[in-house]
Amino acid sequence: MSTIVRPYGDTTGDGMVQLSFTLPIPHSKVAEGAAAQLANKMGMDPALVVHAKPMGPDFTFFVVYGRVHHLVDVSKVEVVERDYPLLTPKEVNAAVKRSLRRRLVVVGACIGTDAHTVGIDAILNIKGFAGEKGLEYYREVKVVNLGAQVSVPQLVERARAEKADAVLVSQVVTQRDAHLLNTREMSAAFRESYPSDRRPLLIVGGPRFDESAAAELGVDRVFGRGTTPGEVASYLVAQLAPTPSTRKAS
Structure with a gap:
């Protein structure tokens, strides 16, 4: 089994991910463009704004869906494993x-x-x-x-x-x-x-x-x-x- 993986969206290995964040600007077409630009700079290409909702008059919440091209080598992931037995x-x-x-x-x-x-x-x-x-x-x-x-x-x-x-x-x-x-x-x-x-x-x-x-x-x-x-x-x-x-x- 390969230790190299990519995100899964619609099909295996397509690299599709979903990202949510808030920008401190009122909701508008410009705000949606800014959200897409930010996602592009984070490595999502293409980046589609699939949800945008005003959060009061000065903020907008976004959900962006798009493809990333990064790979993850699971064999190199470091985590803290439990090093003691579970007791009743x-x-x-x-x-x-x-x-x-x-x-x-x-x-x-x-x-x-x-x-x-x-x-x-x-x-x-x-x-x-x-x-x-x-x-x-x-x-x-x-x-x-x-x-x-x-x-x-x-x-x-x-x-x-x-x-x-x-x-x-x-x-x-x-x-x-x-x-x-x-x-x-x-x-x-x-x-x-x-x-x-x-x-x-x-x-x-x-x-x-x-x-x-x-x-x-x-x-x-x-x-x-x-x-x-x-x-x-x-x-x-x-x-x-x-x-x-x-x-x-x-």
Whole structure:
């Protein structure tokens, strides 16, 4: 099977793609021409404006359909693969009980001005996500969910008070790279407040994070969109309460 691929639109390998964006100009024929020109400069040729809708008096939203001539070599794609086994809630509880001989403490929050708790709640709340129950369901895990708009000093203070083993931070609001700035501020604060051998595990997640950027952001792990509670729980066990099998895998 070839590792070289092109986008698929109407027929195999035709290179057709669909692109959407907004331009800060009122809707007009000139605006549509500008959208087509932009798509051309991005490598779409031909580029057809198939949808244009005014967004108030000064902006226009476009959908452009066209052909690109770029190829992708799948064998050279680099991603962060899961390097630990997925465990059931029963296996997670057993590993924590056997290794820590106490409950594993997790403190979670949305930091900065982020008021979107859907991500942190999907991982922590018992209702969970994608058919999996959240960490509150795990008998050997103590969950402290601080909710939204938590300042970094508040998060550090609560993590110290709870003697947290791990801190989970969700960032959904990403305008002006706020998620990156907030994460770097958070990781720096924890490193300043804790001795290196006592710092809790720092984990961040959200739809706009690059999973390969953990070291750059100063955290231990980055989770992207679609992450399930079971993946997070299994990672916590692999790092904090490893069994022989998880130790080998990680």
